Amino acid sequence: MPAMPIVQKHISPDADSAVATSDLAASLATAEARIASTEAKLVDAEEMLHDSLQSSLSWLWESDERLCFTRIVGSVEQLLGTRAEGLIGKPIEDFTRAPNDPQLQHHFATIKAHKPYRDVITSINTRKGVRWIKASGKPLFDVEGKFLGYRGIASDVTAQVESERRATEAHRRFMEAIEIVPASLMLFDRDDRIVFCNSATQRYFPTASHLLVPGTKYEELLRAHAASGYVDGIGDDLDGWIAERMKAHRAGNTNIVRKYKGGHWSHIIERRTFDGGLISVRTDITELKKREVELEALGETLRKNQEHLAQAQRTSGTGSVERNLQTGDVKWSEECSRMFDRDPTLPAPSRNEFLHLVHPEDRAIYEASMIASESGRDSDPFKFRVTHADGSIRWLHCETSLVKDAEGKPWKRIGTYRDITEEQKAADALKALADKLRRSQEYLSQGQRLARMGSDFRDLRSDVAEWSDTCYEIFGVDKATFVPTTENFLKLVHPDDHATIARTRGEIAAGKNPEPFEYRIIRPDGGVRYIHREVAVEFDAKGKPLYMIGTIRDVTQRHAMDEEIRRKSREIEERNQELQRSNAELEQFAYVASHDLQEPLRMVASYCQLLQRRYNDKLDKDAGEFIGFAVEGANRMQRLINDLLSYSRVGRKGGDPVTFEFADAVATALANLKGTITDSNATINVGPLPRVVGVRMQLTQLMQNLIGNAIKFHREGVTPVIAVSATIEGPMCHIVVEDNGIGIEPQYLERVFLIFQRLHERNKYPGTGIGLAIAKKVIEFHSGRIWIESTPGQGSRFHFTLPADIQNGATNG
Amino acid sequence: MVEAVSSRAIEILLVEDNPGDARLTQEALREGKIRNNLYHTRDGVEALAFLKREGEYAKAPTPDLVLLDLNMPRKDGREVLAEIKADSRLRFIPVVVLTTSEAENDIVRSYELHANCYITKPVDLEKFTAIVRMIENFWLEVVTLPNRNENAA
Numbered sequence: 001m002p003a004m005p006i007v008q009k010h011i012s013p014d015a016d017s018a019v020a021t022s023d024l025a026a027s028l029a030t031a032e033a034r035i036a037s038t039e040a041k042l043v044d045a046e047e048m049l050h051d052s053l054q055s056s057l058s059w060l061w062e063s064d065e066r067l068c069f070t071r072i073v074g075s076v077e078q079l080l081g082t083r084a085e086g087l088i089g090k091p092i093e094d095f096t097r098a099p100n101d102p103q104l105q106h107h108f109a110t111i112k113a114h115k116p117y118r119d120v121i122t123s124i125n126t127r128k129g130v131r132w133i134k135a136s137g138k139p140l141f142d143v144e145g146k147f148l149g150y151r152g153i154a155s156d157v158t159a160q161v162e163s164e165r166r167a168t169e170a171h172r173r174f175m176e177a178i179e180i181v182p183a184s185l186m187l188f189d190r191d192d193r194i195v196f197c198n199s200a201t202q203r204y205f206p207t208a209s210h211l212l213v214p215g216t217k218y219e220e221l222l223r224a225h226a227a228s229g230y231v232d233g234i235g236d237d238l239d240g241w242i243a244e245r246m247k248a249h250r251a252g253n254t255n256i257v258r259k260y261k262g263g264h265w266s267h268i269i270e271r272r273t274f275d276g277g278l279i280s281v282r283t284d285i286t287e288l289k290k291r292e293v294e295l296e297a298l299g300e301t302l303r304k305n306q307e308h309l310a311q312a313q314r315t316s317g318t319g320s321v322e323r324n325l326q327t328g329d330v331k332w333s334e335e336c337s338r339m340f341d342r343d344p345t346l347p348a349p350s351r352n353e354f355l356h357l358v359h360p361e362d363r364a365i366y367e368a369s370m371i372a373s374e375s376g377r378d379s380d381p382f383k384f385r386v387t388h389a390d391g392s393i394r395w396l397h398c399e400t401s402l403v404k405d406a407e408g409k410p411w412k413r414i415g416t417y418r419d420i421t422e423e424q425k426a427a428d429a430l431k432a433l434a435d436k437l438r439r440s441q442e443y444l445s446q447g448q449r450l451a452r453m454g455s456d457f458r459d460l461r462s463d464v465a466e467w468s469d470t471c472y473e474i475f476g477v478d479k480a481t482f483v484p485t486t487e488n489f490l491k492l493v494h495p496d497d498h499a500t501i502a503r504t505r506g507e508i509a510a511g512k513n514p515e516p517f518e519y520r521i522i523r524p525d526g527g528v529r530y531i532h533r534e535v536a537v538e539f540d541a542k543g544k545p546l547y548m549i550g551t552i553r554d555v556t557q558r559h560a561m562d563e564e565i566r567r568k569s570r571e572i573e574e575r576n577q578e579l580q581r582s583n584a585e586l587e588q589f590a591y592v593a594s595h596d597l598q599e600p601l602r603m604v605a606s607y608c609q610l611l612q613r614r615y616n617d618k619l620d621k622d623a624g625e626f627i628g629f630a631v632e633g634a635n636r637m638q639r640l641i642n643d644l645l646s647y648s649r650v651g652r653k654g655g656d657p658v659t660f661e662f663a664d665a666v667a668t669a670l671a672n673l674k675g676t677i678t679d680s681n682a683t684i685n686v687g688p689l690p691r692v693v694g695v696r697m698q699l700t701q702l703m704q705n706l707i708g709n710a711i712k713f714h715r716e717g718v719t720p721v722i723a724v725s726a727t728i729e730g731p732m733c734h735i736v737v738e739d740n741g742i743g744i745e746p747q748y749l750e751r752v753f754l755i756f757q758r759l760h761e762r763n764k765y766p767g768t769g770i771g772l773a774i775a776k777k778v779i780e781f782h783s784g785r786i787w788i789e790s791t792p793g794q795g796s797r798f799h800f801t802l803p804a805d806i807q808n809g810a811t812n813g
Numbered sequence: 814m815v816e817a818v819s820s821r822a823i824e825i826l827l828v829e830d831n832p833g834d835a836r837l838t839q840e841a842l843r844e845g846k847i848r849n850n851l852y853h854t855r856d857g858v859e860a861l862a863f864l865k866r867e868g869e870y871a872k873a874p875t876p877d878l879v880l881l882d883l884n885m886p887r888k889d890g891r892e893v894l895a896e897i898k899a900d901s902r903l904r905f906i907p908v909v910v911l912t913t914s915e916a917e918n919d920i921v922r923s924y925e926l927h928a929n930c931y932i933t934k935p936v937d938l939e940k941f942t943a944i945v946r947m948i949e950n951f952w953l954e955v956v957t958l959p960n961r962n963e964n965a966a
Contacts, residue, residue, distance in 0.1 A: 598913045602936045603833045609938035610840065638936045645915070 022138075024049065025151070049073075058155040059084075061135075065149050067092050067111060079156045081127030092150070096122045097130065114139040114147050121157065132161040183283045190276035192218045192250075204266060204282045206230065218280075219246055232259040252278055257285065265289040321348075321415045325374055326405075330354075339396060339417055341388040359385035359393065366398075373402050373413040383420065395424040445469065452554035456484070460508070460537070460545045474531070474554045476523030494520035494528065504535075511543035518555065530559040586648055597641060605634035640756070643770035647755060650698060650777040657782070659805045660696055662689040662735070666724055669703035673711070680711045682720035689726050690733045691805035694782050699802070702778045703737075705771040706798050710739035712765055715793070732784065733804040736797050743792035752788065775800075823849040823953055826876035828860040828893060829911075830885040834934070838880065838911075841945035847953055852876065857888025861896055864903055876906060878952050881928075883912045883919055891922060898927040905959055907952050 027045065050073070053059060059074025068091050072084040093099065093108055107120045118136040137152030178185050184201035188194060194216045202209040207228030211221045222242060226234055234241045248254045254270035267283045319336035323329070330348035337344035340357045349357065351370065358366045362384035372379035381399040388394060397420045403412040445468070448454060454471030458464070465484040472479040475492055482488065493501055497519035504514040516534040523529060535550035608630045616624060666686055670677065677684065684707065692699070707722060714720040723738045744752060744759070751757050755773040758765075779786040779800045790796035825842070829835040835853050842851055852873070854860040860881075863870040879897070883890035890910065897903045907929040912919065915933050923931050932948070935941050 598936065599831065599834075602913060602934060603831075605936045606837050606938045606941060607833065610837070613938070634936065 058153055060153050062151045063092055063149045065147050097124050131156055132158040183281055186280040188218055188278040230261050319417045323413045325410045325413055339419055340386055359387055376410040378402055395421045454552045456550055458548045460547055476525055492521045494522055508537050508545050511539055513537050529554055530556045601634050601637055605631055640768050643768045647770055647774050657694050659691055659693050662692045665700045666703050668700045672704050673708055676711055680720055682711050685723045687725035693803040693805055698778045702775050705775050706737045709771055713741040715742050728804055731806050732801040734801050736799050738797045740795040743794055743796050744790040745792050749788050824874045824876045825849050825851045825878050827853045827880045829882045830855050841942045845946050845949050847949050856885045857893040860893050879906055879908045880911045881908050894926045894928055909948055
């Protein structure tokens with residue numbers, strides 16, 4: 001690097017001393033010429049010279065033609081520690097410490113050529129150490145030009161040389177230091193040409209480093225630098241930018257920050273030097289700029305956080321009040337106004353005003369806190385209520401801190417308020433929930449006891465189990481002493497049911513949740529109980545069982561009941577079989593009645609009739625009458641048997657129930673009764689009838705029996721009027737057959753449905769008394785009900801119910 | 814036992830264990846207008862022997878009509894009916910089940926066994942007489958039956 005020395009090595013000549021020497025020689029010559037007149041002056045001058053030499057660092061010397069010292073005048077001894085006499089006769093050449101110094105060799109050559117010399121510097125060893133001597137000499141010749149020797153003057157310039165050496169070293173150190181610093185340092189002369197720049201400068205001018213040589217004008221450097229595009233923010237007007245920059249440069253007050261390509265930043269400072277030049281310093285502040293940006297971002301974050309904090313305080317409803325206890329001054333935040341529902345434009349409330357803002361029931365606790373602060377005591381945080389203008393009650397939480405003055409007296413009380421109404425509500429709700437939970441647990445426990453049900457939890461890895469109290473009760477073991485390990489549990493299991501337990505344990509081990517199962521236990525008191533067990537097992541990802549939650553239920557009672565039910569079922573089954581047997585017997589009876597009983601009856605009746613027919617004229621009147629009774633009896637017997645058969649067949653005849661229009665059954669019944677109706681001149685009014693579910697043939701017979709009955713039991717002289725009507729009542733339809741007949745005495749209302757019950761003598765109202773019994777049986781077969789309302793002498797209403805066709809919507813009108 | 818009630822034309826076989834009933838039928842037919850020969854057997858065994866002309870019935874005629882009671886000792890009417898209708902030589906003979914039974918079972922069973930009709934005997938003599946005449950009239954006058962290949966004995 002072209003480091004340019006700023007100080008030229010230069011030793012200024014001791015001009016004054018040299019001039020003094022030559023003047024002295026001249027005056028000596030004059031003195032010789034005017035010895036006499038000037039002797040006094042000479043002596044005086046010599047003294048003066050001596051004195052001045054004594055007080056200076058110089059001495060005068062003379063040598064002979066052999067270049068050996070012949071005379072030395074001056075304070076050599078004081079200066080060099082060497083007596084002047086010691087030097088006399090010694091060669092000049094010896095008066096050096098470094099005889100081989102080439103510069104000195106040249107000097108010696110000058111001396112030997114008898115030429116004058118000035119200001120030759122050499123070092124010598126003296127008793128006072130190394131001293132630097134500067135010497136000048138003038139050869140002396142006689143008139144014939146013969147060399148006589150030298151006459152000269154020498155000075156001790158050690159101090160000068162030393163200081164010069166120190167200055168040189170300081171300069172070098174300074175240069176080295178400059179080279180080390182990362183900053184760029186440039187020095188320009190008064191023509192604005194580079195005198196010097198340190199090597200770091202290259203980094204600042206990466207595109208123009210070839211110009212960083214002494215002699216380059218700054219503007220040339222700047223142009224190359226700027227035109228390369230390295231400098232940011234120049235824009236299109238390069239010349240304008242350069243002119244602007246040069247203005248500051250020339251003014252020597254540059255203090256700018258520049259940005260470069262690649263994110264580099266420099267700080268440039270320029271100042272004029274004392275001699276009209278310029279020092280330009282560039283510092284790389286890229287890192288600094290980065291920190292600045294980071295700091296900026298950090299500051300932004302901080303600002304945002306502060307905003308958030310403020311926002312959070314606003315939304316969390318935190319307010320604060322500061323009361324100066326000594327002056328009574330109060331400061332309170334706007335948030336406080338909102339919390340206490342006080343007009344924010346009003347001044348802060350006084351102590352008593354403040355108390356009035358507090359809910360009356362909470363004033364005591366509030367005032368206690370105030371008094372504590374006023375008397376210099378800390379007070380605990382507390383809750384209180386305030387009532388807002390709209391009547392709502394808000395809960396506030398207050399935390400106070402007390403600030404004391406230098407003398408320890410209470411000074412400021414700072415209260416921080418927080419609206420905790422929602423928290424309070426939540427806490428209240430939580431408390432209610434906790435109460436409910438506690439109650440639920442009590443109910444559960446009670447319920448388990450009542451239900452004889454226990455619940456348990458078992459960690460299947462550690463075999464540690466927790467049983468509810470009811471579990472212990474069901475197993476009949478003491479909670480205090482019984483440890484519910486699997487082993488202990490198995491001891492209680494009935495030996496016959498160990499297999500059941502083993503099976504479910506196997507299922508659990510295989511990763512399955514077993515179905516509910518039952519087993520027996522033998523309690524320590526010997527009682528056998530049936531246990532219904534349900535479990536839910538939690539498995540890990542590999543299907544390994546972790547723990548099991550389950551319930552046990554004492555189902556002994558249920559088992560007893562089941563046993564009872566089974567017994568009852570067996571009984572019912574037996575009865576059913578009996579019933580079937582008796583039904584079969586009844587059928588057998590019906591068969592017997594239809595064939596075996598009728599056979600002899602037919603014989604009796606037929607042969608009596610045959611007798612009547614063939615021998616009527618041959619028998620007397622009594623015989624004819626007797627035969628008539630026999631025939632009549634046989635016929636009646638025949639009808640009874642037939643009716644009995646009909647009765648027994650209800651429910652076994654006519655097929656399965658179907659859905660049909662009940663009106664059709666009525667129409668068929670009326671058709672069957674056509675003769676009777678015509679004979680009696682009866683009027684039959686049939687209202688709207690619904691669709692019903694039933695055995696059509698049976699219901700036709702029912703209506704035939706009821707209408708037939710109504711006609712049969714008409715009042716004498718009154719034309720029968722019969723009405724059939726229906727209403728829907730839920731799933732059933734209610735049908736009424738009303739007549740205007742003779743009616744039935746109340747005491748007989750039930751009897752009419754009994755088989756072969758007759759209320760009237762046979763002659764008046766013929767029939768076996770089977771009709772209503774069959775009607776009742778038909779209705780009962782249809783799961784309905786039949787009953788009568790009647791007013792004797794006015795008429796009867798026969799009511800019955802039947803399943804209506806609700807699916808298709810019964811038609812009723 | 815073969816009892817020829819009258820000569821000429823129609824041959825009727827009555828299978829009936831009750832003599833009273835048999836007599837009533839006989840009386841009813843006697844009062845009828847159609848001339849007939851009524852044969853009476855008292856149980857199923859006799860009836861089938863008659864129809865197949867076995868033993869003492871070797872010379873028995875093939876009846877034009879069978880009046881069959883159901884409940885009889887030894888072999889009852891259902892078995893007789895089944896055998897008649899299973900026999901290709903006999904099955905064309907109209908069989909009228911004439912019984913006191915009104916049991917549904919008997920009615921259904923009889924028709925299943927191809928009875929030509931089923932009639933319940935009424936208790937009343939007049940009605941019984943009327944029914945026997947109706948049977949006589951219907952099966953022997955109204956209905957056309959196939960011609961016989963063989964003559965009655």
